Amino acid sequence: MNDAKNKGSVTIVLFSGEMDKAIAAFVIATAAASMAMQVNIFFTFWGLKAIRKEGGLIKGQNWMQKMLNVMNYGHAKKLALSKLNMMGMGPMMLKTMMSQKKVPSLREFIKTAHSLGVKFYPCEMSMTVMGLKKEDFIDECGDVIGAVSYLAKAKDSNINLFI
């Protein structure tokens, strides 16, 4: 979308690692991108799970990071719900209900967003704390950035959301 500059821009911080919240972020992101807006998503802390690659359970440099990454394991296809998780039954039922209504899955949303030019930025600081590297994230990811770079983008955006 070349004329993005005239159509405004949206910057979303995805802090939460739950499927429902990630889908909310991607619905807004893809809708905004369809309106030719420039869209940036800054993935931080638990939100990094949405763009983690599948597999590779044990990550990190020390035992605490390794434990955190095992306990916190997840990727776009494996995320809990913020409510009614019911030990994994909630996400399973919601996925079925969504596919019945032809709502794309989170993975499909990520692909669509990427093809529309939505930019994905993992948070450098969260990655350092958790012991994660750029290669632990899906190929759609852009540069790893810090808070200042995020703020520079947020400052120039018309719409800023923290999810």
Added chain:
Amino acid sequence: MDFEIDRTLDARGLSCPMPAVKTALAFEEMGIGEVIEVLTDDPVSKKDLPVWAEATGNKLLGIKEEEKTIKIYLRKA
């Protein structure tokens, strides 16, 4: 109707925001002045696609409803 349809997008069965997303993707391949007919059964699209057209500077030519299918005509500006 005083326009010719250059392309039809069948977005039936898809829900928000996919009809707008698919329309945007179709518009990228279309030339200026071309008309698209979007078929949808999503009632939200009836409200959202005119807003989409306005926000993106394209033109809404009309909306027709036939039973469950809503037909939305848009011209690329």
